[in-house]
Amino acid sequence: MAENLLTLLIKTYREATESLPAILPSPAKNAPMAPAYSISSQMGSMAPAELEYEVSSSKGYTSSSLVATEMTDWDYLFGDWGMTVYGSSRIDAAANFSGTAALPPIIGDANELTPVLHSPTQESDNVYLLLESAYNQEDEPSVDEEMYGKLQDLCSEAKLLLDQADDKSHKIGKAEMDLHSALERIKESEDSYLQEVSQRKEIEKTFARQRLQIEEMRRRLCTLSDELQDSKKYNLMLEQRITQIKSAAKDHVEEITEYFIKQSCEESKKCQKIEMDLLSTLQRVKEVESLLQNEKAQREYMEEKIARQRTEIEETKRQRDKLYYDFQDAKEQRIRLEQVDASEETNRRRKAERDMLSYLQRIKDLENQQIRQLKKQETMEETMARQKEEIQATKRKLHEIHGKHMAEIKSAVKVHEEKDANSKQLFQELQVKYDKLLHERDTAVIEAKELRQKNKQSASVTNETPYTGFSFVELQKTTNGFDAEFKISEDGFASIYKGFIRNTNVAIKLFHPRSLKGQAKFYQEVAVLSRVRHPNLVTLMGACPDDFALVYEFLPNGSLEDWLSCKKHMPPLTWKVRTRIIGEICSALAFIHSHKPYPIVHGDLNLGNILLDANFVSKVGDLGICHLLRQPDLPTTNLQHHPTKNHKGTLCCMDNGEFKSARELMLWSDVNSFGIIILRLLTGRSKQQIGEIVEEAMEKGNLHSIIDASAGDWPLMQANQMAQLGLRCITLSWGRQPNLAGEVWVVIEQLMKAACLPTGPSRFASPSDAPPPSHFICPIFQEVMSDPHMAADGFTYEAEAIRGWLDAADTSPMTNLRLANRTLTPNKALRSAILEWQQQQNRR
Known part of the structure; x- marks a missing residue:
């Protein structure tokens, strides 16, 4: 029985060894060392054939009966392999040496083949052994203690190599970190270079803005010179000269001088800022150079490390060859x-x-890892070389x-210095002009004082009104x-506001x-309008x-121009209303x-x-430019002699005949404007060539085609009379113009009667030859x-007016202070006067 087992064991061993390749002869001492990958490939080809791990289910060995034990590297190399056989809870297919290496089967006592599977994988270092007859066996003593000791030495050396490989990987990782930091x-x-480029662009933009500012300064200087020339041209007009002197001498000159001073200060500050930016740029370039030197030192240090690693790898190869020789022995x-x-x-x-x-x-x-590290090192060196070249190129560009x-x-500083010199020269010229303007202002102030004295004299007349x-x-x-919410309109001399004073809606004209000129118009308007009712x-x-303000009655329906053009969706005026308005204007003129x-x-x-009041009664307004046609005022008074605002003339000193002609001219302008108003109300057209249009239509007998249809059915006979009256009023011959109080009023009165409108022949008659004294006028009713x-x-009022006032308030209409009592005393002396x-x- 023992002989059969021995023969079977020898036969099995021969079958297993026949599959192994022939053992290579040991290398000579002086032979060159083979590369690591060739030796490992030769040793890998010595692995036995792959065996399939099978466990018969009929023998009672299942995956649940196996014991899995995880082993460390130390147990794997130095563990007792003669102990109880290890099993695995996993049943996987057998693989080659890279996955699972199958060993020859072991013959048990019952002549049953039990495969032994060693499966070290990448996931774990577990060793799985399955021996059916190993449960009851005990450890047997070692036969060859010397061989066992050598194996232990080999294992210890292998462990040292593993530690060295870990150190190398750690060093390589550190080198990669250093490279990333670089x-x-x-x-x-x-x-930093991009930031410097952006700063340079900003500096260029500032230079462009400065150029634009300098051009703007030149344009302003041109405009200033034009304004100064205009001031010289219009030096004869006292008011324009004063306004231009004040605006040019005080505002423009001071602003320009301050502007030049500010600009020079800002330019000096900008130059200082540019110098500071250049210093910071140079400092950054030095920092970049220091960084490059540090990176160069680090690269040299890494090269030294790589050289040491190469020596260590060669030492590892020599130890591997020694192990190979020991393995052969x-x-x-x-x-x-x-x-x-x-x-x-x-x-x-x-x-x-x-x-x-x-x-x-x-x-x-380890060899593969070393090869990968060498490749990484080469790529790293190439990358560092490229980066070094890029840094050198960047440095050259920075220098350029x-x-x-x-x-x-430097060129910009030179240009700015030249411009600064030019600005100083301009400033000196402006200073000379400013002194000249100051002299003119002094003379203008003297003339203004004289004009104010004249205004005071005219105001003395106003105080009597x-x-x-x-x-x-x-x-x-x-x-x-x-x-601004209360503002109605505004012109070059005054602004008109809406208000509510003393229980009355008013229009306030603030000069x-x-x-x-506005002050003069104020006194003139008060002098004229306070005399007429x-x-x-x-x-x-x-x-x-004291503040040059006039208070008028407020007319809520606006102007006749707005109603004729139907602004704000206003309904058109009927022909009867237009006829009545023409009669009212004629009466006022x-x-x-x-x-x-x-x-x-x-x-x-x-x-x-x-203007139109709430009942559409027309009232002629804007009498601020009206004039009393008295001979002493003519030499110094600008009189309007054309219905438009753009044509004004000055009447010089003249004799009585010339004065009469001038008076007729001024009266003719009002009659001409009245004729244009008649034709516009009749046709609804604008004033451009209105006379030619109406005259042509009447010659062709086609007047009805140009009459405003929105006014209703205007009787053709009355329309013809109205058109003829308007054409007579706009005639250019002074002697042929009709008299408003005579023939014009007769025609209009007939038209108003035909339209069933009330008339009053005394509406345009003067109530008296002389105005009443001011103390006879009621402050409330006027x-x-x-x-x-x-x-x-202490003030005297009309009894009806003051009683109505006291019913609504307990303050004085004149002082706006609270009254001590509401007692009214008849002023009999004033009544007698x-x-x-x-x-x-009445006697007059």
């Missing part, structure tokens, strides 16, 4: 000892082979850009501080206080002489033209100056009092 530094240097000893104890020697041989194969596999992995930038800065005084605080309160003239309710002792001319009559009563504030004055007027 790349980050290079990126930072690139970012051990294999020869194994062959000699096979005949002594076949079973025990086979087990030990298999263990040694497994250890050797695993060790060779690890050596192969720095040189160009410095040249541009009756009007209600308003305080500026009262006007501010009713307009909310002259807020510009700095305009001398007519139902179809806008009533002047009062004034604030006839009234001011027949004023005694001197007639009054409007001078700017148009549809925009004719009429001659018939029953004067004195209130607690008023009655006596009225009797004298």
Whole structure:
């Protein structure tokens, strides 16, 4: 039985060894060392054939009966392989040496073949052995203690090699980290370069802005010189000279001088900032150079490390060759000892082979890892070389850009110095002009004082005329501080606001206080309008002489121009309303033209100056440019002699004949404007060539085609009479113009009767030859009092007016202060004086 087992064991061993390749002869001592990958490939070809791991289910060995034990590297190399056989809870297919190495089967006592599977994988270093007859066997003593000791030495050396490989991988990882840090530094240097480029672009933009500012300064200088020339041209006009001197001398000159000073300061600051930027750029270049030197030192240090690693790898190869020689010796000893104890020697041989194969596999992995590291090192060196070249190129570009930038800065500084010198020269010229303007301003101030003296003289006349005084605080309160929401309109001399004063809606005309011409117009308007009262003239309710403000009655329906053009979806005016408005305008013009002792001319009559009250009663407004046609005022008064605002003339000193001609000219302008208004109300057209259009239509008998259809069915006969009247009014011959108070009023009165409208022949007649004294006028009604009563504030009012006032308020209409009491005392002395004055007027 024992002989059969021995023969079977020898037969099995021969079959297993026949599959192994022939053992190579040991290399000579002086022979060149083979590369690691060739030795590992030769040793890998010595692996036995792949066996399939099968466990018969009929023998009762299942996966649940096996015990899995995880072994460390130390147990794998130095563990006791003679202990109880290890099993695995996993049943996998057998693989080759890279996955699973199958060993020859072991013959048990019952002549059953039980395969032994050694499966070291990448996931774990578990060793799985399955021996059916190994459960009850005990460890047997070692046959060859010397061979066992050598194997232990080999295992210890293999462990040392593994530790060295780990150290090498750690060093390589550190080198990669150093390389990454170097790349980050290079990126930072690139970012700094990009920032410098952006800063240079910003500097160029600032230079461009400075150029634009200098051009703007030149344009302003040109405009300033033009303004100065204009001021010289219009030096004859006192008001324009004063305004231009104030605006040019105080505003423009001071602003320009301050602007030049600020610009010079800003340019010096910008030059200093550019120098600081250049210094910071040079500092950054130095920092980049220091970083490059540090990176060069680190690269040299890495090269030294790589050289040391190469020496260590060569030492590892020599140790591997030594192990290979020892392995060959051990294999020869194994062959000699096979005949002594076949079973025990086979087990030990298999263990040694497994250890050797695993060790060779690890050596192969180390060689592959070394090859990869060498490739990484080569790529790293190439990358560092490219980066070094890029850094050198970047450095060259920085030097070139720095040189160009410095040249541009020097040229810009030179240009700015030249411009600074030019600006200083211009400043000196402006200073000379400023001194000249100051001299002109002094002369203008003297002339202004003379003009104010004349205005005061005219104001003395105004003080004799009756009007209600308003305080500026009262006007501010009713307009909310002259807020823009209350503003109705504005022109070059005054602004008109809407307000509510003393229970009455009013229109406040506020003249510009700095305009001398506006002040003159204020005194002139007060002097004229306070003398006349007519139902179809806008009533002047009062004034604030200290602040040059006039208070008029408020007319809510706007101007006749708005209604004729149907602005804001206004309904068109009927022909009857238009006929009545024409009669009212004629009445107002006839009234001011027949004023005694001197007639009054409007001078700017148009549809925009004719306002409508709540009952569509028309009232002629904007009498601010009207004039009393008295001979002493003509040499110094600008009189309007054309219906448009753009044509003005000055009447010089003239004799009586010339004065009469001038007066006729001024009256003719109002009649001409009245004729244009008639034709516009008739046709609804604009004033451009209105006379030619109507005259042509009448010659062709086609007047009905141009009559405004929105006014309704205008009777053709009345329309013809109205058109003929309008054409007569706009004639260019002075002597052929009709008289407003005579033939014109007769025609209009007939037309109004035909339209069933009320007429009043005395509407344009002057109520008296001389205006009533101011103390006869009621401050509230602005009429001659018939029953004067004195209130607690000391002022005298019409009894009906003051009682109505006290019913709504307990303050004074004149001072706006609270009254001590509401007692009214009849002023009999004043009443007697008023009655006596009225009797004298009736006698005249």
